[in-house]
Amino acid sequence: MTALDVIKYIIDLGPAVFLPLVMFIIGLGLGLRPAKAFSAALTLGVAFSGIGLVIGFMFGAVGPAGQAFIERTGVSLTALDTGWTPAAAISWAWPYAVLMFPLQIAINLIMLAFGWTQTLNVDMWNVWHKAFYGALLLIMTGNLWVSFVVAAILVVMELKSADYTQRQVHKLTGIPGISVPHIMLLDIAYLAPINRLLDYIPGLDKVNVTPENLRARLGFLGENHVLGFIIGGLIALIGGKDVKTILATAITAGTALLLLPMVAKLFMQALAPVSEAATDFMKSRFKGKTFYIGLDWPVLAGNPTLWSAAIVLIPVIFGLALILPGNALLPFGSILLIEATIPVAVMVGGDLVRTIILGAVNAATKLYVATFFASAFTTLARDAGTAIPPEVQATSWLGLSSWGYVYHQFAAIFSGNFMGIIAVAVGVVLYWYYRGAMKKKEAELGQELAPATGD
Amino acid sequence: MSVPLILVPCGSGVATSMTVAEKLRSMCERRGLQVRVETTDFKGLQGVAKSARLIVSIAAYEKLDYGVPVVSGIPFLTGVGIDQAMDQIEAILKR
Numbered sequence: 131m132t133a134l135d136v137i138k139y140i141i142d143l144g145p146a147v148f149l150p151l152v153m154f155i156i157g158l159g160l161g162l163r164p165a166k167a168f169s170a171a172l173t174l175g176v177a178f179s180g181i182g183l184v185i186g187f188m189f190g191a192v193g194p195a196g197q198a199f200i201e202r203t204g205v206s207l208t209a210l211d212t213g214w215t216p217a218a219a220i221s222w223a224w225p226y227a228v229l230m231f232p233l234q235i236a237i238n239l240i241m242l243a244f245g246w247t248q249t250l251n252v253d254m255w256n257v258w259h260k261a262f263y264g265a266l267l268l269i270m271t272g273n274l275w276v277s278f279v280v281a282a283i284l285v286v287m288e289l290k291s292a293d294y295t296q297r298q299v300h301k302l303t304g305i306p307g308i309s310v311p312h313i314m315l316l317d318i319a320y321l322a323p324i325n326r327l328l329d330y331i332p333g334l335d336k337v338n339v340t341p342e343n344l345r346a347r348l349g350f351l352g353e354n355h356v357l358g359f360i361i362g363g364l365i366a367l368i369g370g371k372d373v374k375t376i377l378a379t380a381i382t383a384g385t386a387l388l389l390l391p392m393v394a395k396l397f398m399q400a401l402a403p404v405s406e407a408a409t410d411f412m413k414s415r416f417k418g419k420t421f422y423i424g425l426d427w428p429v430l431a432g433n434p435t436l437w438s439a440a441i442v443l444i445p446v447i448f449g450l451a452l453i454l455p456g457n458a459l460l461p462f463g464s465i466l467l468i469e470a471t472i473p474v475a476v477m478v479g480g481d482l483v484r485t486i487i488l489g490a491v492n493a494a495t496k497l498y499v500a501t502f503f504a505s506a507f508t509t510l511a512r513d514a515g516t517a518i519p520p521e522v523q524a525t526s527w528l529g530l531s532s533w534g535y536v537y538h539q540f541a542a543i544f545s546g547n548f549m550g551i552i553a554v555a556v557g558v559v560l561y562w563y564y565r566g567a568m569k570k571k572e573a574e575l576g577q578e579l580a581p582a583t584g585d
Numbered sequence: 586m587s588v589p590l591i592l593v594p595c596g597s598g599v600a601t602s603m604t605v606a607e608k609l610r611s612m613c614e615r616r617g618l619q620v621r622v623e624t625t626d627f628k629g630l631q632g633v634a635k636s637a638r639l640i641v642s643i644a645a646y647e648k649l650d651y652g653v654p655v656v657s658g659i660p661f662l663t664g665v666g667i668d669q670a671m672d673q674i675e676a677i678l679k680r
Contacts, residue, residue, distance in 0.1 A: 255600035255601070305646070352628040354629070398599055425659075431594075
């Protein structure tokens with residue numbers, strides 16, 4: 131038996147067994163006591179088992195309802211939207227996922243040292259996005275080093291995007307010295323030109339709707355269990371199920387959507403030793419220098435626009451899924467699509483009408499992106515040990531970034547598909563436009579805000 | 586008297602709020618403050634806010650009134666002004 135055989139044997143044990151092993155070794159390497167390292171490592175295995183359990187539970191209820199929905203309506207929405215939690219789980223299941231920590235940290239430190247970015251990203255949780263796109267592309271193209279290149283490109287784009295939007299974030303939150311290097315904001319790149327077109331619609335900016343009231347009144351619709359109950363019940367209702375089944379499906383769906391983030395918490399708990407060590411390392415390296423501290427998107431969550439727009443968009447997204455030709459995604463787990471509204475809210479500074487209009491555009495795009503990646507996503511979920519019943523033909527995630535498609539086209543070039551150059555070229559042009567558009571906005575805001583200085 | 590509850594909300598109650606909560610727990614321990622710290626998400630915060638003595642929010646600037654005091658959680662992420670934030674929390678707890 132060679133060393134390679136041993137590694138293969140360990141990986142074949144499945145992520146719920148293999149990852150705790152890796153985690154235990156990393157924990158010891160970071161100087162944790164063996165007992166603590168063991169506990170954290172085991173928590174990771176528990177997180178995998180737990181999330182698999184809840185996903186199976188969700189599929190068991192929503193799967194048959196979804197199939198009845200397809201048969202009755204004739205609309206072929208064969209890919210069930212699982213929401214972000216399973217996406218994160220399958221990302222951590224990728225054998226190379228842990229390597230995304232040093233990759234992100236190294237790129238960030240290099241860029242800071244050369245003055246190529248002003249953002250020090252201390253958000254170690256969203257490292258999973260790099261693993262997610264890396265894993266997806268590896269399944270689709272079979273080219274490991276391209277996966278790493280794409281992950282690196284994503285790190286760079288997130289940091290640059292955080293720089294571009296820093297003052298806008300300052301204005302929205304009132305908090306100086308922070309920025310948001312989140313993949314969600316990259317959508318601004320293609321939304322910015324469309325936003326410019328909206329300037330030509332007369333009277334659009336005169337419409338004055340305050341998002342606060344909307345959120346206070348309808349906010350409960352966004353709560354996970356309520357949302358699951360409504361959407362799950364709706365799918366069963368359209369599927370022509372009897373009242374008993376509709377109610378049972380609704381309750382199960384509500385349960386699943388409420389439990390998923392609770393179980394996902396275990397991932398964070400298990401990864402805490404690694405992310406804390408990484409964050410401390412990042413902070414200690416650049417003590418006393420001025421930069422923006424890169425944080426996860428919830429710092430924006432106090433803005434009522436992104437929630438209100440997401441709530442308004444719930445029926446819109448459901449309708450779009452039904453009428454858009456070629457869409458195969460049945461929205462469920464992420465139908466409160468803040469991934470669609472957050473970039474717009476940041477770009478337009480919280481204007482509700484624009485956030486709803488552009489949020490709908492973004493959601494429509496995401497339906498297609500999620501459809502595009504459904505097959506690869508399903509394979510990854512299976513590889514991660516998720517039991518997918520026969521009623522569920524495919525799964526995907528509505529929150530997938532449109533850049534995922536560009537990354538795929540980029541990766542395809544290396545497999546000899548030179549048409550990919552077109553998408554990549556468009557991507558580069560759009561990103562350049564994003565830079566210009568935000569720079570203008572940031573310059574305007576610079577006059578308004580006190581000089582923003584970091585720690 | 587029951588142990589006062591501090592709620593820490595974020596997007597999903599998973600990532601940012603966990604980081605803030607961890608830091609908050611250890612800081613409270615260091616000051617000898619007996620508290621329970623729980624994470625939640627912004628969507629469900631209105632429903633559970635009343636059960637807390639205070640909220641430590643990374644979006645403390647929001648205009649929604651939860652009926653309990655709100656302290657900024659940003660210092661627990663960036664490390665800047667963390668002692669002032671703890672003073673604020675201690676003052677509310679001892680009120």
